[in-house]
Amino acid sequence: MMLAPLGSGRRSRHAVFALCLVAIAGLSGCAGRPGPETLDPVALGDFRPERVETLYTVTTRDRLQAGGNAFSYEKAREPNYARFEISIPPTHVSSNIEWPKPGRKPDPKTDFAVLAQNDLGRAALLQVVRQSGPAAPVVFVHGYNYNFQESLYRLAQLKTDSNIGGTPILFAWPSHAALAAYVADKESATYSRDALAKLLIDLVETRRGEVHVFAHSMGGWLTVEVLRQLKLEGRDDVLSRLRVIMAAPDIDEDVFRAQLDVIGRMRTPITILVAPDDRALQVSSFLGAGTQRVGAIDARNPQVAEAAKRYGITIIDISSLESIDATNHNRAFDARQLAEALNKPAATATLGDAGAFVLDAAAQTVSSPFSLAATVLRQR
Template sequence: MSLRTVQWALAASLLAGVGGCARPEGALAPVLAAPGAGAKVEMLAATTRAPSDRPGVVFGGERGDGLAFADIVVSVPPNRQVGSIQWPRRGPADPARTFAVTSLSDVPRAGVRSWLKKEARGRRRALIFVHGFNTRFDAAVFRFAQLIHDSNAGLVPILFSWPSRGRVLDYVYDRESTNFSRSDLVELMNTVAASPEVDEVVIMAHSMGAWLTVEALRQEALRRGRIPAKITDVILASPDLDVDVFERQVAEMGPKRPHITIFVSRNDRALGLARLIAGRVTRVGAVDLTDAAYRDRLDAAAGVVVVDLTGLSSGDPLNHSKFATSPAVVQVLGEQLLRRQPGDDSSNRAADVAQTLGAALGSAVAAPILVFSGGQN
């Protein structure tokens, strides 16, 4: 099968999954919000995208000249289901009914440390989120705001957005854009970790963003001999990563690497087609934990917990975004992964995750969801 044929198959699958829900541009145009119209999430967005002059777009899908920063406040509407995003229709967003931007301002490069000093005071923990393939800037902003709001984890939100064109046929362009952005993500990680107001950094990456994240961590480990100690946890949701490459990347990070939690699903349709594009090599986000060969390989990786969500249904028809769309998984993120404090005992992490899933779903529903932990550090 030719690459072009597979790309069209990927496009057909993704388009079938989203059911024609193409969204108009301009959702990030700031609007005024009445008091009490919605909860507020303020984030720092760091991006390697080129700026856009289209109203409400802010950053497009092409590659920029370097890191740019913005302070963005998102209003999350009341009376909504956990895991959902209410998109504005054409025209100004309505904070009472939809996600809306109520404030957006540039942050100069020299002002990032001041932003961290202001926002981290009293919280001391930061979350860097790296989005995945086929993601416009507005989609990255709203998804991250939804995740921060629904998990109620209390971390300082920092979005790293790389140049994705947000089109299903641009898989290769998006993949190269992650490589283009790797050193910039390293710079952001080091800047956040170096802040005296930040005690701990958690990095969460989805889909193709996991490749970028793991490569950035590996690059820093090889360059400096270790990853900054403040980076304690890495969460990979549906990672679009070659399983053989990932095994080597983890080894090259060295023994003093962050704890890694991976959400996988054997019925992830997007990763199934990514596997075809990648020469039929299994993606980490679609490994089969019932296969002894994969379990043996994972068992050799200390400090890695894998949560198999194959048995969990959610509102995502592609089974590719359960980490954010499933209320049960959002609860696990909030209670067991994002709220952990420095010094917390992580030796029972797999049991903690399984217990929270069981409480959220009920034991009968949670039973098909496997949680596996590799050897301990």
């Protein structure tokens, strides 16, 4: 049985194609994409930023040049590690990344800016994690159509807006950062399974407590593939320590069901943030010959609720949150709004019960659309 039906009839091919055009227009609406020059450290002068985020990166991207920390879409034979310090401008608006204007160096007074960067080895990263405080490390796995600097600055935005307490780690796989490279990106994500699995094993074996994983879009596909791989390798010790949140996962529903059949019920239910009006996933569905994407399923459908309970996962419809762009694909990046709506101190918080739920952003409540008896918003 499928996780969820496709809804009230399949759209015509022309209607879906029209939606594709709308989504692509939204995705490509920004004026130019940031290049690797935005990773060059800038001098502060007399200015002292109010907030500086220290981020760590593990990437299967190859370096643009030896010894540098700018990365291409080429696949590296072994993961590369780096550390970045990024200042947040005092004018920062929640959910935004304040990029410098094209052709201009970042100004820390108005833009996100790299203050320092350096190469890092695996042992050095694990030492940082080992010596960090009690908060769980957070691994961010980006989605399709990202270059390295976009994914790095997105993690900086999430870190500053949600006040993530643990060590923030970007896992950057070699996306081509091109709308036409959907198939190539899927291959690049798949290529990165072993490296992400190794990172999660390292983190679990380095410290006590949980390790949090936040995956977006095609990064959700990569993450679930890694969970499946860990299960097949008998690493239940790792799976039992993971708290996984997936926002708008770009996964075929039948593939996801098959993955869950292998993974089984996690100690902490996988949390999936969905929105049926996600235009980017409508494009993905179109490219996949009409297959339903997990990130766009309808949490109000009784079959979805039943399947979520059966598989031990938590599905939350977040479509009441204001979208930050025309695609409706990036709602979860408004970390402050999401955290407030879930009545939690950070956007990485999850519901503790399996089932399907709907978030009411205006009322700041999460509830079951099926009058489930249990209290659904569990406080830690």
